[in-house]
Amino acid sequence: MCEQCAFAIPANDLTFIHDFTYCEVMNVISRKKLKDFYSADPGRRRHAAAFETWFKLARKARWRSFADAKATFGRTDVAAGDSGRTATIFDVGGNKYRILAHVDYTRQTILIEAVLDHKEYDREAWKKLF
Secondary structure, three states: OOOOOOOOOOOOOOOOOOOOOOOOOOEEEOHHHHHHHHHOOHHHHOOHHHHHHHHHHHHHOOOOOHHHHHHHOOOEEEEEOOOOOEEEEEEEOOOOEEEEEEEEOOOOEEEEEEEEEHHHHHOOHHHHHO
């Protein structure tokens, strides 16, 4: 069995080749943005587990649409930025923080564009990113 996607590899089929580089699990770019955000402030560090849990759940997801993302993380919204690009907004840490990302359901990729606290998010400067 593939550890990344839980694909059942046939037991006695030595000719079977599974593409381990693309197992249809989400590629989250990048965990470093999350760590940099929560490591920068003692108040944020208290919520490190929430960010890590979000990352682990997102990484294992196989979303085909926004409805799938919303089913995984109930507090998720979609909004358009200034350029018209769509931002998927995930609430983390009891509605204290936002992860703003571009989710490509076809390529199974989440590109984290910004991680903000509630005050930063309310200023709506993030809309310039999308």
